[in-house]
Amino acid sequence: MAKYFQIYLFVLLTAIAFYFAYRGYRRVYQNICLGKPEDLTDQPLQRWKNMLLVAFGQKKMFKNVIPAVLHLFLYVGFLITQVELLEVFLDGITGSHRIIYHAVENLPVLRTLYVGLISSIEIASVLVFIGTVAFLWRRFVLKVPRLNKPELKGFPIQDAATILIAEIYLLICIFSMNTADMALHEGKYGFAVSSVLQNLFHNWSHTSLTIMERIGWWGHYIGVLGFLVYLPYSKHLHILLAFPNTYFARLTPKGYVNNMPEITREIKLMMDPSATPPPADPNAPPPRFGAKDVMDLSWKNLLDAYTCTECGRCTAACPANMTGKKLSPRKIMMDTRDRLEEVGAAIAANGGVWKDDGKSLIENGYITIEELRACTTCNACVEECPVMISPLDIILQLRRNLIMEESNAPAEWTSMFTNMENNGAPWQFSQQDRLNWANA
Amino acid sequence: MKIRTYAEYAAAGETPEILFWVGCAGSFDQRAQKVTRAFAKILHHLNIKFAVLGTEETCTGDPAKRAGNEFVFQMLALQNIEVMNGYGVKKIVTTCPHCFNILKNEYPSLGGNYEVLHHATYLQQLIDEGRIKLTDTDRFKGKRITYHDSCYLGRANEIYEAPRRVLEELDAALVEMKSCRSRGLCCGAGGAQMFKEDEPGNKRINIARTEEALETQANIIAAACPFCNTMLTDGVKSFEKQDQVKVFDIAELIAAGQGLENIVL
The missing domain is CATH 1.20.950 (Fumarate Reductase Cytochrome B subunit)
Structure with missing residues (x-):
């Protein structure tokens, strides 16, 4: 019994x-799956090797x-x-x-x-x-x-x-x-x-x-x-x-940041006066440059966020964090996951459809502009992560949105962009003076 | 020393061996110009046929891209690629890790496919081939050199040994900082931070890095990046150590070892 x-x-x-x-x-x-598609299935041998060494074999832990x-x-x-x-x-x-x-x-x-x-x-x-x-x-x-x-x-x-x-x-x-x-x-x-x-x-x-x-x-x-x-x-x-x-970790060198193909198309049209742009689809949603919210990130960024165990090796190695700036790469991952949980719950509550809640991953209690601006893109956080998470990739995508959609840049960056466009250098020097070093 | 542009080579119907990509810092920054000249002297001394783009070169777009302005980056990148492809450029050597990284990793998918080397790797190759011979290393005897890893050379592209191998030729003691190689601490300039004020904090990053460098009791801090060079030079000045500790690019040190440069230690 x-x-x-x-x-x-x-x-x-x-x-x-x-x-x-x-x-x-x-x-x-x-x-x-709310993230954008990204194909990360090439070079399966290398991928198995990474998984065996880094996850199963704990290779990066032993630093x-x-x-x-x-x-x-x-x-x-x-x-x-x-x-x-x-x-x-x-x-x-x-x-x-x-x-x-x-x-x-x-x-x-x-x-x-x-x-x-x-x-x-x-x-x-x-x-x-x-x-x-x-x-x-x-x-x-x-x-x-x-x-x-x-x-x-x-x-x-x-x-x-x-x-x-x-x-x-x-x-x-x-x-x-x-x-x-x-x-x-x-x-x-x-x-x-x-x-x-x-x-x-x-x-x-x-x-x-x-x-x-x-x-x-x-x-x-x-x-x-x-x-x-x-x-x-x-x-x-x-x-x-x-x-x-x-x-599924990216296999490109850590220094590589993807080029946005939609911008390449636009610039090639600009550079070629004889080209005619394809007719615009009036029903298409406005294009999104960079990422403003979790749905604009790749699914891999979202997997990264759920994988993060908040050990903080990234934050301990971050030069901005160790000199007292607000940026903490771990917080980037935690905020991404928390916002994703919020979006997921809202979709579930609304019968599987996303209704804009007027918030995003930037500010709104999540990642602040000050944090995003403090990053030196040094890759220390990426190097440290024992499970190959990239906080930097998220930071760069959010920066793109701030700059290209919101025109939200510190004044010095705005003049830097202007200089680069006008005279091909981040400083205000004439392009005609580029070879002056040879005559000194 | 006559510096020839790619346009001049093309007009003479000649093809240079390499394109020396000078970069904005190397072209305009007074400190970095010295590095540019030192590297050009090495190339010249070895009779390497090199060209620069001169007034046809523009910024690679790196600070714009890292700040988030993909538009400005691609505009410059596509222009540069048009110029370089027009000349049929095959091999590029640059003294800037930011230029190196972006030319090597991000230009290919925009149509710019070249063999790209940072000068640390190139100098190492020339040493290995026996083409660079150091005759004037007395001034380095008994000196301590510490090498600062640039993020865009180190972690970004995993080039840690080449600059060290180059420095070993100098017969000085090579000492490492507390954080080095894959754990090297950033100088604070990357990601377009060079071009803006720091966000609020309790210390500047270059000060933190300079502290590590000074702890090694080195006489020379060796850099391989014009921005690191500026950051560390400023850092050393802020500790008022500029008379005891000098910041030099590896190209300047090698040129001095060849007797081509007269640097004051």
């Missing part, structure tokens, strides 16, 4: 969680060794815990207990493999515990500067703490489950860490141990489901999106 009740509860909880998770991930996917090692603990722990999760899942839907163990119990090689795997999960979990505590320590006690910048006030800090505490909770569950299970079976499984921990419970009754095992088992599974549902609302989504984001 209890067995069938547990199966029923397991399936019900799983179904509810999957439903909400599906809605969460679908929302993220649909929002990313900062200490956080990289701590992060590696969590990453490896997360990856191999999936094996135990598989058994939890199979046990849950079949109402059995350690189904994989019992299947291999009498097969020495596979049994050793199983015990070895669970033991390594336990060891990894101890390392995850160390990593998680160290991360909480770095953020809240050491107050590492990049983890305590103004853009993190409010939900972002809460989100970070939630994830770290949830990880500790999951570890407690795993160890309660395995330790009680070991104590109940006189240590016959032989798991590495719980065989030590089980000594703490030698005087517990059979019932207490059974309850502890069940609490650990259910607590772990419910925690995992909660994680799954929470993930698409959290910066922690990077654990999934780091993979597509590195795969």
